[in-house]
Amino acid sequence: MKVIVVGCTHAGTSAVKNILKEAPEAQVTIYERNDNVSFLSCGIALYVGGVVKDSASLFYSNPEELTNLGANVNMEHDVLDIDVTTKTVTVRNLVTGEELTDTYDKLVMTTGSWPLTPPIPGIDQENILLCKNFNQAKEIIAQADSAKKITVVGAGYIGIELVEAFAMKGKEVTLIDGLDRILNKYLDKEFTDVIEAQLETEGITLALNQQVSSFLGADGKVTGVETAAAVYEADLVILCIGFRPMTDLLAGKVDRIDSGAIIVDEYMRTSNPDIFAAGDSAVVHYNPTGDYSYIPLATNAVRQGMLVGKNIIEPKLAYRGTQGTSGLHLFGLNIGSTGLTEASAKHLGMNVGATYFEDNYRPEFMPTTENVQMKLVYDADTHRILGGQLMSQYDITQSANTLSLAIQNKMTIEDLAITDFFFQPHFDRPWNYLNLLAQQAMEDASN
Known part of the structure; x- marks a missing residue:
């Protein structure tokens, strides 16, 4: 069996390793347009901020490892065309300019994603940078060294983490976003209000609910960002x-959703059974809604890549879906979220209940404790848990994983209210804070 893998992102790397494990007789050929594989883009801010000193540690793999495992690795090779009828690909060697044609029995599409670049006047100036791959990370670090006033456009996780990294480096930082709150996809207002106040305390200028209308500049370099x-x-x-x-x-050639993400079944097969897709190229099955969604996270990529390998010969292991679980450490705050926020659920027209609750993570008789802010989002009719958010100075982020499991297994607030968690005063109360959150949700739901 001949397998061609187009793009060696996290999903591609995971797919290659698992294909070679499950089908050691397979002939696996990789075509990757970059000169590196599997770069952890969510680590860019850590690299920029100096937390991660060695950039090599931000790669999950390398061409040598994949070659040693038995793959035919072709770096700096760009796939120009895929003919699904003849099962051939046309490839250009970006170093020599040579073109070649190759054939496949199975094709794996793991080309990943690319940052959005809207057609804003002045966007092509040389000190307006994207934040995705390793070469971009190096350019950000090189230019940030001499920059004094840095503007980040976009208040999602990557943008927020860069803002922190630049502020810690003593830069004057402005954060612009078209929505009226930061981290809008992940957290409700009770949490973003606290984080926004912390950002302002750190000297960061917040320009929210503002769209960039143009980038001002001189001599090919940006000098200002204009909004209304x-x-x-x-x-x-x-x-x-x-x-x-x-x-x-x-x-x-295969079915896609409006964003361009490829629709896959629970075995990572596209509408063409000889083509698989995974990672940022593909949709995920989003358990809180039971529908397709596009959630480009490394966690989704490595899981889907593994499933490609498990199912490349025949269907063996089905995808369990995702909750879009994520975590963030920001200026001393530990933040975890999973599933739907109250705002996103209502935007989708869902009939949901939501409970906000605060408590200390362990007893007050201990030498120290910390307050935990929590929120649970649930179906108002069935009480099935659909989402959760947590934030504290104490590291409670693993509890987002617990809530993720609750969503995946269709647990109700009643289930969580009496779930068995251990008690030890060093760590928690006789009732774990998740129990207490769910018990409060039961009270709210009954009123």
Whole structure:
């Protein structure tokens, strides 16, 4: 069996390793347009901020490892066309300019995603940078060294983490976002109000509910970012607006959703049974809604990549879906979230209940304790848990994983209210704070 893997992202790397494990007789060929594989883009802010000293540690794999496992690795090779009828791919060697044609029995599409770049006047200036791959990370670090006023456009996780990294480096930082709250996809207002106040305390200028209308500049370099409300001086701009799947090679050849993400079944097969897709190229099954969604996270990528390998010969292991669980450490705050927020659920027209609750994570008789802010989102009719959010100075982020499991297994607030968690005063109360949150939700739901 001959397998071609297009793009060696996290999903591609995971797919290759598992294909070679499950089908050691398979001939696996990788075509990757970059000169590196499997770069952990969510570690860029840690690298920029100096927390991670060795950039090599941000790669999950390398071409040598995959070659040693038995893959035929072709770096700096760009796939130009995929013919699904003849099962051939046309590839250009980006170093020599040579073109070649290769054939496959199974094709794996793991080309990943690319940052959104809206057609804003002035966006092409040389000190307006994207934040996705290793080369971009190096360029951000190189330019940030001499920059004094840095503007980050986009208040999602990557944007927020860069803001913290730049502020810790003593830069004057402005954060611009078109929505009226930061981290809008992950957290409700009770949490974002606290984080926004912390950002302002750290000297960061928040320009929320403002769309960038143009980038001002001189001599090919940006000098300011203009919105309808103001002009913000900047000698470096980082765009973190979002991502789009890079799947144009299969446009009209497999089923996709409007964003371009490829629709896959529970075995990672596309509408063409000889083509698999995973990671940022593909949809996920979003358990809180029971529908397709596009959630480009490394966690989703490595799981889906593994499933490609498990199912490349025949269906063996089905996808369990995702809750979009994530965590964030920001200026001493530990934040975890999973599933739907109250705002996103209502935007979807769902009939939900929501409970906000605070408590200390362990007894007050201990030498220290910390307050935990929590929220549970649930179906108002069935009481099935649909989402959860937690934030504290204490590291409670693993509890987001507990709530993720509750959503995946369709647990109700009643189930969580009396779930068995251990008690030891060093760690928690006789009733764990998740028990207490769910018990409060039961009270709220009965009123």
